[in-house]
Amino acid sequence: MFGPVPGMGSKRMAKTVNFHAGLPGFVSAGHVHAVLGGSPTSVEREVATLEGRGVLRRLRVRGRGEVLIRQDEYEGLVRRSSRLDEDTKGLYLKFLGENPRAGIMSVDTCDEKQGDALVRAGFLTGGTTTRDENASLGGFYGRPEDKTSLASIAAASRAASGSIGAVGGIGALQNAGGSSGASRLGRGGISPEPEYRIAAPGHGSYLKLVSAAVEHLMSLLSRSKYGEMPEYLLRERWDGGIASDDARKMRRARGEFTGVLPWQTKKWREFYGLEFGWVLAEAMGTGRLEVFETGSVGRGVRKLRDD
Structure with missing residues (x-):
C-alpha cells in the first residue's frame, strides 16, 4: 500500500511512520474485485465464504460503503486497546466469534458503560438504525443494492404506465436514500430500536x-x-x-x-x-x-x- 520511506526530516519521517503503523490492514471491497478480476459474483461468494469461516470481517461506514479486514487482525486491535477493560474486551470478542458475519450489535448485548467504551475506542458507532444506515450508504463506495431492492423493481414493473406505482410508489425517493425524515421511520411509522454498528479505529482515516x-x-x-x-x-x-x-x-x-x-x-x-x-x-x-x-x-x- 505504501512505498519505502525516502530520506526526509525527522519530524516528517516520524509523522509518516506513525501514520503507517496506526493504519490497520483495510481494503475496500471494490479493490478486491479489481485485483482478483473474474466475475463479481464469484469474488463476492468467496468473500462471503471467508466471512462465514471467521477469516474476514466486513465493516460498513455510514454514507461511505464497506471495507474488509482480517478477523485475526481486528481481534488483535481489540486485545491491544488500552481504552477497554478486560471484561469489555472479553464480551466483545465473544460476540465477534459467535457472529462472524454480523455488521451490527444490539444495544442489549452490553451495558451502557461498555457500549460507551467501545464507541470511544472506535470499535462501534452508536445511535444508528439499520434502515437509516442502509438508506445512507451511497457516495464513494456506495453499492447499487443499498439504494433500492429487487422487490421495489418488481413492484414498479407490474404497475400501470403513468401511475405513481410505476415510478416506485409514494416515498420512492426517500426509500432510495433521499433527505426526507420519512426515510428514518420503519413500516407503520415506528422507528426501529437503535443499534451499534461494528467499526474499527482508523477506519475513517483510511x-x-x-x-x-x-x-x-x-x-x-x-x-x-x-x-x-x-x-x-x-x-x-x-x-x-x-x-x-x-x-x-x-x-x-x-x-x-x-x-x-x-x-x-x-x-x-x-x-x-x-x-x-x-x-x-x-x-x-x-x-x-x-x-x-x-x-x-x-x-x-x-x-x-x-x-
Whole structure:
C-alpha cells in the first residue's frame, strides 16, 4: 500500500511512520474485485465464504460503503486497546466469534458503560438504525443494492404506465436514500430500536486518505484532452514527475540535479507515500476508470465517469 520511506526530516519521517503503523490492514471491497478480476459474483461468494469461516470481517461506514479486514487482525486491535477493560474486551470478542458475519450489535448485548467504551475506542458507532444506515450508504463506495431492492423493481414493473406505482410508489425517493425524515421511520411509522454498528479505529482515516488519493488521480487523468493516457505517464505524474531510479543514478553520476525530492511531492506530503498501483485499483473498483491495452505503448488508463 505504501512505498519505502525516502530520506526526509525527522519530524516528517516520524509523522509518516506513525501514520503507517496506526493504519490497520483495510481494503475496500471494490479493490478486491479489481485485483482478483473474474466475475463479481464469484469474488463476492468467496468473500462471503471467508466471512462465514471467521477469516474476514466486513465493516460498513455510514454514507461511505464497506471495507474488509482480517478477523485475526481486528481481534488483535481489540486485545491491544488500552481504552477497554478486560471484561469489555472479553464480551466483545465473544460476540465477534459467535457472529462472524454480523455488521451490527444490539444495544442489549452490553451495558451502557461498555457500549460507551467501545464507541470511544472506535470499535462501534452508536445511535444508528439499520434502515437509516442502509438508506445512507451511497457516495464513494456506495453499492447499487443499498439504494433500492429487487422487490421495489418488481413492484414498479407490474404497475400501470403513468401511475405513481410505476415510478416506485409514494416515498420512492426517500426509500432510495433521499433527505426526507420519512426515510428514518420503519413500516407503520415506528422507528426501529437503535443499534451499534461494528467499526474499527482508523477506519475513517483510511477512507479519507483513499478517497482523496483517487480524486487526485482522476484530476491528473482529466488533464489529458481525451481523459486517457499511457499508464507509465500517469504513474510518473502520480510520483510527482520524479525520474526512475536508473535515470536518477545516471544523472547523479554526471553531477546533474535530479529534480524534486521525493518527500516534497504531493504523494508524500498529503498521501504518506501511497503507491500508484493501490490507488489505481481503488479507482478501478469504484468504476471511475479502466485499464486497456494500447497495442503500441503498453497499457493505457481511460476515465469512465466523474462523481
